[in-house]
Structures are given as structure tokens and as C-alpha cells.
Amino acid sequence: MRSGADVLIIHASRHGHSGRIAERIAERLQAVGADAEIADVRHQPDVTAHDRTAVVVIGSIHAGTHAEELLSWLQCWRHSLTSTPLAVVSVSLKATSERPADRAEVGRYVAALQDAAGGTAAIAEPLAGALQYSQYAWITRRMLRKIAEQAGLSTDLSRDTDYCDWAQVDRIAQGVAGLAGCATSEAGALVSAAASARAAAPSETTSVRATRSCRARRRGSSSTSRCPANRGIAPSVKTTKRR
Numbered sequence: 001m002r003s004g005a006d007v008l009i010i011h012a013s014r015h016g017h018s019g020r021i022a023e024r025i026a027e028r029l030q031a032v033g034a035d036a037e038i039a040d041v042r043h044q045p046d047v048t049a050h051d052r053t054a055v056v057v058i059g060s061i062h063a064g065t066h067a068e069e070l071l072s073w074l075q076c077w078r079h080s081l082t083s084t085p086l087a088v089v090s091v092s093l094k095a096t097s098e099r100p101a102d103r104a105e106v107g108r109y110v111a112a113l114q115d116a117a118g119g120t121a122a123i124a125e126p127l128a129g130a131l132q133y134s135q136y137a138w139i140t141r142r143m144l145r146k147i148a149e150q151a152g153l154s155t156d157l158s159r160d161t162d163y164c165d166w167a168q169v170d171r172i173a174q175g176v177a178g179l180a181g182c183a184t185s186e187a188g189a190l191v192s193a194a195a196s197a198r199a200a201a202p203s204e205t206t207s208v209r210a211t212r213s214c215r216a217r218r219r220g221s222s223s224t225s226r227c228p229a230n231r232g233i234a235p236s237v238k239t240t241k242r243r
């Protein structure tokens with residue numbers, strides 16, 4: 001049964017890993033009756049945040065920062081996003097590390113995404129990325145192997161290695177289902193588990209605020225369905241609508 005929830009999952013994947021995370025979250029949301037639309041902001045800069053039940057932002061880290069296109073999109077839609085149930089996920093290889101300095105850095109990645117989105121994300125989490133040597137140009141492959149060696153990750157150029165915790169992705173999807181008001185019995189699990197973890201360790205990067213129910217389609221404050229900064233530019237939306 002459809003829940004009436006309309007969730008946008010936006011990413012700016014360079015080599016496809018964030019795109020796969022988006023697909024997984026979409027599948028889980030569809031399983032609980034939500035409509036989930038996936039958009040790669042680099043190809044669909046005019047995709048709208050207006051009138052969504054919830055928005056999920058997935059940003060991968062390259063050279064210490066999230067994609068400029070994603071940050072610009074967040075800047076455009078910041079006002080709408082502060083009144084929309086929101087989850088932000090920062091994907092990086094540093095998230096595989098237990099070293100305090102790396103954990104602090106990953107915390108900054110998540111905070112940067114949270115800040116760009118207006119600081120109201122109910123779910124804000126780091127996720128470990130992938131080493132996709134098969135996708136990289138020669139120079140990138142060499143560079144990443146050096147980084148991987150220092151980090152104790154795979155240096156085998158003949159295969160890709162996925163460090164993502166897919167169970168964590170599923171928990172994030174459950175949390176988003178809760179935010180979108182299509183709660184399953186497990187939907188609140190992420191919220192309560194992360195809230196307890198946060199109470200126990202306030203410096204942890206995971207943060208989840210109170211679940212908001214928004215079963216009905218929300219009305220945004222903007223009368224336009226396009227980014228206010230892009231008004232007047234013809235939309236070039238090639239959206240994958242998943243039903």
C-alpha cells in the first residue's frame with residue numbers, strides 16, 4: 001500500500017558508490033510504501049526539494065570535500081530543507097578508520113554537510129566508501145593506492161573493495177521511513193539507538209534528532225518547484241522516478 005510519502009534521495013556520485021547507497025535506501029523505502037526519487041545532482045541540478053515528505057542527501061568525499069554541485073544545490077534549497085524532514089550521509093574512506101584524528105575529520109565531513117543543508121537534519125551519519133580501482137584513471141589509481149596503503153586498506157588494483165556497512169544503510173533507510181511517516185515497527189530503531197549512543201558519547205559523529213511524522217505531502221513555503229537561484233534557467237531534469 002502506498003503511504004503517500006514522496007522522498008527525494010539526492011547524491012553526486014563520482015564512481016557510483018553513493019548512487020548504490022541511494023538505490024538501496026530507495027528500495028527499502030519502496031518496500032514500506034513510499035515513493036522514492038533518486039537524482040544525481042551533477043546531471044539533474046534543477047531537481048526540486050519543494051513539496052517532499054523527506055529528503056536524503058548522500059555526499060561522497062573527494063580531496064577532503066563534498067561535490068561542489070551538491071553543496072550548491074543544498075545552498076539553493078536550504079530554506080525548504082530546514083522545514084523538511086532531512087537525512088544527510090557523508091561517504092568517505094576515512095570513515096573506515098578508528099584513529100581519533102580520522103574520526104574527528106569524518107565528524108567535520110558530516111558537520112559540513114549538515115551545515116550546508118541548514119543544520120536541521122534529523123539523521124546525520126558518516127558511511128564508509130569503496131575503493132573502485134577499476135573505475136579510476138591511471139593517475140587516480142596510483143594516488144588512491146598510496147592513500148589506501150597508508151590507511152591499511154586494499155592495495156590490490158585488480159579488484160574493487162566495498163567498505164560500506166550495508167546494515168547501517170538499512171538502518172538509515174528505516175530512520176528515513178520514520179521521518180517520512182511510513183513507519184514500520186523497526187523505523188524508529190535508528191532514532192532511538194543513535195539517540196542513546198549520542199547520550200553516551202556526545203562527541204560521536206552520529207546524530208539523530210526527534211522523529212517527525214509527515215504522512216501527508218508537505219507544502220513548502222516556496223511557490224516555485226525549482227531552485228530559487230536557478231529561476232529562469234530551463235530545467236534539464238532527467239529524473240529516475242522509482243515506483
Ligand SMILES: Cc1cc2nc3c(=O)[nH]c(=O)nc-3n(C[C@H](O)[C@H](O)[C@H](O)COP(=O)(O)O)c2cc1C
Nearest residue numbers: 013014015016017018060063064092093094129130
Ligand atoms: C580522487 C579521489 C579522492 C578521494 N579523496 C578522499 C578524501 O579526501 N577523504 C576520504 O576519506 N575519502 C576520499 N576518497 C574516497 C571516496 O570518498 C570513496 O571512494 C567513495 O566511495 C566515493 O563515492 P562515489 O563513488 O559515490 O563518489 C577519494 C576517492 C577518490 C577517487
